[in-house]
Amino acid sequence: MTPRRRRLVLVLGILAGIAIAGALALQAFRSNVTFFFDPSAVVAGQVQPGKRFRLGGMVEKGSLLRQPGSLEVRFAVSDFKQQVKVRYTGVLPDLFREGAGVVAQGRLNGEGEFIADEVLAKHDENYMPPEVARSLKNGQSRNGN
Amino acid sequence: MIPEIGHYALILALLLAIAQSAFGLLGPLSQRSRYLDAVPFAVAGQFVFTALAMGCLVTSFVQFDFSVRYVAENANSALPIFYRVAALWGAHEGSLLLWIFVLSLWTVAVTLRSRSLPPQFVARVLGVLGLLSVGFLLFTLATSNPFLRLDPAPPDGRDLNPVLQDFALAIHPPMLYTGYVGLSVAFAFACAAMIEGRLDQAWARWTRPWTTLAWAFLTAGIALGSWWAYYELGWGGFWFWDPVENASFMPWLVATALIHSLAVTDKRGLFKSWTLLLAISGFSLSLLGTFLVRSGVLVSVHSFAADPARGIFILAFLVIIIGGALTLYAWRAPLLRSDAGFELTSRESFLLFNNILLVIAAAVIFGGTLAPMVSDALHLGTLSVGPQYFNPTFLLPVLPLLALVSVGMHSGWKRGNLARVRRPILGTLVLAVTLALAICAGAYDFSVMLLPVGLALGLWMALAALVDPIDRLRRGLSLPAGIVGMSLAHIGLGVLTIGITVVQSVTIERDTALAQGAQTTLGSYSFRFEGTAPAEGANFSATEGTVTVNQNGHEVAVLKPQKRNYWVQQSAMTEAAISSGWNRDLFVAMGEDLGQGKWSLRLQVRPLIQFVWFGAIIMMVGGVVSGLDRRYRLPKTAPVTADVTPAAGVQGQAA
Secondary structure (H helix, E strand, C coil), rough: CCCCHHHHHHHHHHHHHHHHHHHHHHHHHHCCCCCECHHHHHHHCCCCCCCCCCEEECCCHHHHHCCCCCCEEEEEEECCCCCCCCCCCECCCCCCCCEEEEEEEEEECCCEEEEEEEEEEECCCCCCCHHHHHHHHHHHHHHHC | CCHHHHHHHHHHHHHHHHHHHHHHHHHHHCCCCCCHHHEEEEEEEEEEHHHHHHHHHHHHCCCCCCEEEHHHHCCCCCHHHHHHHHHHCCCCCHHHHHHHHHHHHHHHHHHHHHHCCHHHHHHHHHHHHHHHHHHHHHHHHHHHHCEECCCCCCCCCCCCCHHHHHHHHCCCCHHHHHHHHHHHHHHHHHHHHHHHHHCCCHHHHHHHHHHHHHHHHHHHHHHHHHHHHHHHHCCCCCCCCCCCHHHHHHHHHHHHHHHHHHHHHHCCCHHHHHHHHHHHHHHHHHHHHHHHHHCCCCCCCCCCCCHHHHHCCCCCCCHHHHHHHHHHHHHHHHHHHCCCCCCCCCCCHHHHHHHHHHHHHHHHHHHHEEEEHHHHHHHCCECCHHHHHHHHHHHHHHHHHHHHHHHHHHCCCCCCCCHHHHHHHHCCCCHHHHHHHHHHHCCCCCCCCCCHHHHHHHHHHHHEEEEEHHHHHCCCCCCCCHHHHHHHHHHHHHHHHHHHHHHHHHCCCEEEEEECCCCEEECCHHHHHHEEEECCCCCCEEEEEEEEEEEEEEEEECCCCCEEECCCCCCCEEEEEECCCEEEEEEEEEEEEEECCEEEEEEEECCHHHHHHHHHHHHHHHHHHHHHHHCCCCCCCCCCHHHHHHEEEEEEECC
């Protein structure tokens, strides 16, 4: 092989590698990205059953129920219009409380209950995840109309 | 009075930075050397005034001057002195000041260390650094002045975010910023070389020690952040693919690529364009990181001070810096021609693969980190990208990269006859695979496929990195610091790989509810919950649990995790308890009181997690050793011209 052809092969090989890596990354991205929905969207049936997503909103006041002595908790997430019941088994984050913003990750079960495998509340008293803040704001302004 | 002094010091620093960039960039156009002579004075003055500003802010914190808004927001009369000093960079304004101070430190270091370089070139480098300084000082004074007063002053402050009240606050931000900002030196050297139009091997050689040192600090900064998150956040992991972690990791990957590509440009005069682009993008990514962290566009534990105006300022600054540098590049691109060739198995091509794979890894993270922003801006829905995306896509380029490291280390420049080095390559490979299989069979198992693969790759790297130094010692050859540093960095990478592989594959974790006196078993360890007792700190009260851990009937650890309540902000904080051994960490974090005398507890056994930090430390030491190599220090008397550099090629293997 002449040096020129060798370089051509090298460049083509590198390009093919990059293309494959890009395609695989895109594929991984498509199948692993999680979308955010607020309770209204969930109640309206915009989420495919069984698909993993993030649910965000306020923890409804008075909705937190715990089986005494067990790790299982139930609470409702609301956007002031609709609410979705959530079940979670595990340790809740420090800043989780009724009336505060929350984002939970998980799936809907057959009865329209959200089975969370992860509950996030961020490390700031005044913190509200931006997407939650926005969806709450929409909910309130729509209520006002 | 003191805050005003600080404020004026910042303004004076800004004026001096303007002078520094004007004299530095325009001075070389004139024949008179006194313009150039003015530059170091501007540098020194700027350093004095930024240091003064830092001192003023520290004084305000120490003296509880709550009339200063930044102090009132980030301290409290109950806050211990240690945290009051470290609170300086606990939030946005102060960390910008730290950024400026660190930039000034690097600039002083470049001024002092570059006296043997051509004065016009140095002036241009300092001019570019001055421009960056102007940008950040303007930003601070216009949008984020830490010296603003409150009138009337509140009687007490709102206190430092409890998450930050930790020893690591004193070291993680300075270390990380030293690394971040250090990349500006490589950027400035690249810009100066482009302005000068002298894109030979010399600038690459001059840039190498600075880039390597910045890289070492960045390595240490990221590792410290990861360690901090591990023991402080109470989740028990060491890497969460959090946008802010990614923001520091992307420049690290590009800086790693840059170090290797600079080696090729220095030794062989190849990859010139590529090296320039890496130098530009490395620093751009660290600016982008600042933008991501400080603008509040991303959801993250770090985004506590969000302000859109700041985001727009940084974005504009980013566009100017990147746009300017790329314009320079486009202008000088015709000069970038190199005719030398190299073989497929030469060191050059291995370093080329290294660069491609590292850049792919950075691109994959870039895509995942920015996708939520882009999707949001285009109204495609709010989405989040988590480990499910990052883990597999990051491994894809990194696994072949790790495998190529061990081979590439032994290849020679230009020809790279691999047959000649077949013995060390195959020998270390066989040894590594045997050891990996033995470790899997003896200590762990084969249930996770990546475990033996990762172990073998890590061991291979660490062993292969030893071959060259041992060979040199045996033959009685000299062992330059550059080679020692390189070997150390690669050994560190091997150790890190082993640590990450084992932690990711063999960790046992469980959230559980335990009553007093009850116990549960994780692997060979049994955790017994002994109950809780009240405890108190300087500015918090806590419930402290006691958990004893037994292995084979012997007590191996007594852990005392806390659930703290900080008085001022009334916020709850989980303080995990960790017992570290060389081969495993036992981790306990308290959940909450479940009633009926039971508590929820998060229990974890993490084998070899110490290897992660240990590997990073070795890498950092390697970077420092290599960055301080004497070969980079040119004798003051020697005339420095472009033709000096090829002589360095004699050093051959030392990249």
